Amino acid sequence: MATVKLIDYEEAGPEVRAVYDDIMATRKSDWVNNFWKALAVDPALLRRTWESVKQVMAPGALDPLTKEMIYVAVSATNGCGYCINSHTAVARAKGMNDAMLAEVLAVVGMANETNRLVQGFQVELDAVFADGGRKT
Amino acid sequence: MATVKLIDYEEAGPEVRAVYDDIMATRKSDWVNNFWKALAVDPALLRRTWESVKQVMAPGALDPLTKEMIYVAVSATNGCGYCINSHTAVARAKGMNDAMLAEVLAVVGMANETNRLVQGFQVELDAVFADGGRKT
Amino acid sequence: MATVKLIDYEEAGPEVRAVYDDIMATRKSDWVNNFWKALAVDPALLRRTWESVKQVMAPGALDPLTKEMIYVAVSATNGCGYCINSHTAVARAKGMNDAMLAEVLAVVGMANETNRLVQGFQVELDAVFADGGRKT
Amino acid sequence: MATVKLIDYEEAGPEVRAVYDDIMATRKSDWVNNFWKALAVDPALLRRTWESVKQVMAPGALDPLTKEMIYVAVSATNGCGYCINSHTAVARAKGMNDAMLAEVLAVVGMANETNRLVQGFQVELDAVFADGGRKT
Amino acid sequence: MATVKLIDYEEAGPEVRAVYDDIMATRKSDWVNNFWKALAVDPALLRRTWESVKQVMAPGALDPLTKEMIYVAVSATNGCGYCINSHTAVARAKGMNDAMLAEVLAVVGMANETNRLVQGFQVELDAVFADGGRKT
Amino acid sequence: MATVKLIDYEEAGPEVRAVYDDIMATRKSDWVNNFWKALAVDPALLRRTWESVKQVMAPGALDPLTKEMIYVAVSATNGCGYCINSHTAVARAKGMNDAMLAEVLAVVGMANETNRLVQGFQVELDAVFADGGRKT
Numbered sequence: 001m002a003t004v005k006l007i008d009y010e011e012a013g014p015e016v017r018a019v020y021d022d023i024m025a026t027r028k029s030d031w032v033n034n035f036w037k038a039l040a041v042d043p044a045l046l047r048r049t050w051e052s053v054k055q056v057m058a059p060g061a062l063d064p065l066t067k068e069m070i071y072v073a074v075s076a077t078n079g080c081g082y083c084i085n086s087h088t089a090v091a092r093a094k095g096m097n098d099a100m101l102a103e104v105l106a107v108v109g110m111a112n113e114t115n116r117l118v119q120g121f122q123v124e125l126d127a128v129f130a131d132g133g134r135k136t
Numbered sequence: 137m138a139t140v141k142l143i144d145y146e147e148a149g150p151e152v153r154a155v156y157d158d159i160m161a162t163r164k165s166d167w168v169n170n171f172w173k174a175l176a177v178d179p180a181l182l183r184r185t186w187e188s189v190k191q192v193m194a195p196g197a198l199d200p201l202t203k204e205m206i207y208v209a210v211s212a213t214n215g216c217g218y219c220i221n222s223h224t225a226v227a228r229a230k231g232m233n234d235a236m237l238a239e240v241l242a243v244v245g246m247a248n249e250t251n252r253l254v255q256g257f258q259v260e261l262d263a264v265f266a267d268g269g270r271k272t
Numbered sequence: 273m274a275t276v277k278l279i280d281y282e283e284a285g286p287e288v289r290a291v292y293d294d295i296m297a298t299r300k301s302d303w304v305n306n307f308w309k310a311l312a313v314d315p316a317l318l319r320r321t322w323e324s325v326k327q328v329m330a331p332g333a334l335d336p337l338t339k340e341m342i343y344v345a346v347s348a349t350n351g352c353g354y355c356i357n358s359h360t361a362v363a364r365a366k367g368m369n370d371a372m373l374a375e376v377l378a379v380v381g382m383a384n385e386t387n388r389l390v391q392g393f394q395v396e397l398d399a400v401f402a403d404g405g406r407k408t
Numbered sequence: 409m410a411t412v413k414l415i416d417y418e419e420a421g422p423e424v425r426a427v428y429d430d431i432m433a434t435r436k437s438d439w440v441n442n443f444w445k446a447l448a449v450d451p452a453l454l455r456r457t458w459e460s461v462k463q464v465m466a467p468g469a470l471d472p473l474t475k476e477m478i479y480v481a482v483s484a485t486n487g488c489g490y491c492i493n494s495h496t497a498v499a500r501a502k503g504m505n506d507a508m509l510a511e512v513l514a515v516v517g518m519a520n521e522t523n524r525l526v527q528g529f530q531v532e533l534d535a536v537f538a539d540g541g542r543k544t
Numbered sequence: 545m546a547t548v549k550l551i552d553y554e555e556a557g558p559e560v561r562a563v564y565d566d567i568m569a570t571r572k573s574d575w576v577n578n579f580w581k582a583l584a585v586d587p588a589l590l591r592r593t594w595e596s597v598k599q600v601m602a603p604g605a606l607d608p609l610t611k612e613m614i615y616v617a618v619s620a621t622n623g624c625g626y627c628i629n630s631h632t633a634v635a636r637a638k639g640m641n642d643a644m645l646a647e648v649l650a651v652v653g654m655a656n657e658t659n660r661l662v663q664g665f666q667v668e669l670d671a672v673f674a675d676g677g678r679k680t
Numbered sequence: 681m682a683t684v685k686l687i688d689y690e691e692a693g694p695e696v697r698a699v700y701d702d703i704m705a706t707r708k709s710d711w712v713n714n715f716w717k718a719l720a721v722d723p724a725l726l727r728r729t730w731e732s733v734k735q736v737m738a739p740g741a742l743d744p745l746t747k748e749m750i751y752v753a754v755s756a757t758n759g760c761g762y763c764i765n766s767h768t769a770v771a772r773a774k775g776m777n778d779a780m781l782a783e784v785l786a787v788v789g790m791a792n793e794t795n796r797l798v799q800g801f802q803v804e805l806d807a808v809f810a811d812g813g814r815k816t
Binding site for chain 3: 534541
C-alpha cells in the first residue's frame, strides 16, 4: 500500500475536491484513480501535477494517442508497473491495439539495446548528426 | 573516441561490407555512421543488430516517424547523447519539426516525473487498470 | 521471496552474529531486517556493507534526517520498493512528516523531469556553471 | 550544441520575455541560463516548467538548500552533467560546502549500491516497513 | 498479469509454434516460459528476439555461465524482477553457487556506487584511459 | 572539470597520502587516477571507497577479469563514460580482447532490451523461477 494515506473524495477538503472535480470533468468519468489520491496529501502538488498532465497530454502538434504511447515507452524503460498498466489501458481506450503495443515495445527494446551498445563502445557522434540535425 | 577501432568500408572484410552495403541501399545513402563502424568489431553483432533495427523500424502498425519519436523518447530517458542526436536528426528528416520535438520531450519529462511520484509514494494499482486494460 | 536463503540469528555463524549484534546495538533495537539476512549469505559482503552504511549515515556535515531523505529520493528515482518503504519508515521515525515527504518527492519528480528535458534537448552547459560553481 | 536553437532575450517574443523577466526577477539576476533558452522553443513548455520549478523549489516544509541537495542527488543518479553542475553551483551559492557535497554524494553512492543489492537478491519487505511506516 | 494475453502452445499458430519448438529443442526442455508467451502477440517480435537471444547467449569468446552472470548483473541494475529471478535460476543451473552470486551482486553494487560518485563529482577522464585503453 | 578540486599527492595530507600509497602498492603503479583525487575531498569517503573496491575486486569465487567485465557491463547500462573507459582499460590489461568486449556488450544490449520487454508487457513470473531457482 502507498506510503501516504489515499484521500477519497468524501474526506477531501475543498482544494482537493476542486482538482478531483476537474479530473472527472475533463475525463468525462465518475472516479479518480489512486495516483491522484496519493498526491492529495499535498494539495499544491496535486494541483500542479494535474494542471501539467492536462496541458501536456492535450492535443497539440502530436495527437493524444501518440502521446500515450510515448508515455508507455518511457514507463516501460523506467519499469514503473503502475504507470505501464494505467497508460497502456488509456492508450487502448484511445485506439491502441495489440499490434501497435507490440511495436511500441519492440522500439523500446531496440532503443534500450542500442543505447547501451553506443554507450558501452563510447561511439563518437558523426558530424552530420551534430545538434540533432537542425539547420538553424 | 570509441573503445574499439571504427572500421571503415575500405578496410572491412566481406561480411562487414555486405552489411554496410545493405545499410546504404536501405537508406539510399552513400555512407555509414559511426555506430555501425564500432559494431563491426564483431561481424555477427553488426549483422544481427542491423537486421533487427531494419525490421523494427520498418512501417508496420506504427508509421516510421512515430517509431523514431519513441526512439528519441527512450534515448532522452536514458541520457544517451549519440542516440538522442542521431535519432532526432532522422526524425527531423522524416518530418518532425520543433513543435513536435518539444511535445515529445514534454511527454518524456512528464512521464519521468510521474513515474517517480508513483514509485516514491508506492501507489497501488487501481483494479480497472489491471492487465493494462485488456479485456481478454 | 529472495534468491538466497535469509539467515536468522539462530542459524547464523559467529561472523554474521557479530554484525547482527552491532546492527541491533547501534539501532537500539532487538531485530534485524531482511536486507541484512540476505547479505549474510556472504559474511564479508554483510560486514562491509553494514560498516559502510553505519559510517555514511552517521551525523556529519549533514544531519541523519537529511541523509535519510536523500536516500528516499535516490530510491524513488531507482524504483526500489523495499528501499523506498524501509527508508521512508526510518525517515518518519527521525521526524519526517507527510508534508516533508511530499516535498522530497516533488523535488524528485521535478529533477527527473528537468534532467530528461536537458538531456533530450542536449543543452550545453553555461560557462558560469562549469566545475559546479567552485572557485578553486 | 542543443538540438533546438537557443532563444536569446533580444529575439524572443513577448510570451518568452515575460517568463525570462520573471526568472530574472525571482533570482535577482540579470541573465537566464541555457536550459530556459532551449525550452523557449515551446513557450507553453517554458512557462509551465518555470512555474513548476519556482513552486517546487520555494521554501516550504523543507528549506531551499535541502531541496537543492536532493536535486543534486537525483541528477547524480541520472548522470545528467548539465543538471549536476548547475544545481551544485546553486547549492554552493545557498551554503553547501565541500564537506556537505561529499556527504550528499556518499549517501547517493550508498543508496545506489544497496538499491541494487536489494533488487539483485529480490529481498522481500519486512512487515514493519509496509506502507513506509505510516500509522494511518 | 501481463498487458497482453499469454499464448499457449495449443492455441498458437504455426509461426509461433515453430519458435516454441526451437526454444524447447535448444533447451532440451518440454515447456516455454511466460516471456515468450507474451512476445507471441507479435510473431515477428517473438522470432527476432528468440533468434537474437539464442545467438548472443551461445558459447563464444565468453562461456555461457559468464554471459548469464552478466545478464543477472544488468537485470539487477535495472530492477527487473522477472529477469533477475529467471536468469539467476538459469545461472544456477549452469553452475553458479551462492558464493558466486554474492560476488556478482557485490560488484554490481560497487559499480552502481562508484558510477554515481564519478558522475556526481563530474570527474574528468585520465588520458591513459582514453579509448578504453586500446592501442590501435 | 570536476565539481571539487582534485588533490594531488604533493598537496595531500597524511590520511589521503596513506590511501594513495596503498592504491599504488596494491596496483604496483606509480600514479593515482582522477577518481581517487576527487574523493580525497573527504578522506573518510576516500578510504572507505578504496577499501571496499579493493575487497570486492580481489580474487574470490569469481576471477578478477570476470569481475571487471561485470563492472563494464553495469557501467555501460548506466552510461558512465569515465567508468566505461577506465574499467574497459583495466579489463584489457587483465586479458580482455575485442571479441570478449563485443560479447560483453552484446549481452548488455540484449539484457537491456529484454528487461524492458518484460517490464513493458508486465510478464508474470513462472513458478519454476520463484526465488531465483534456489532449492533451500
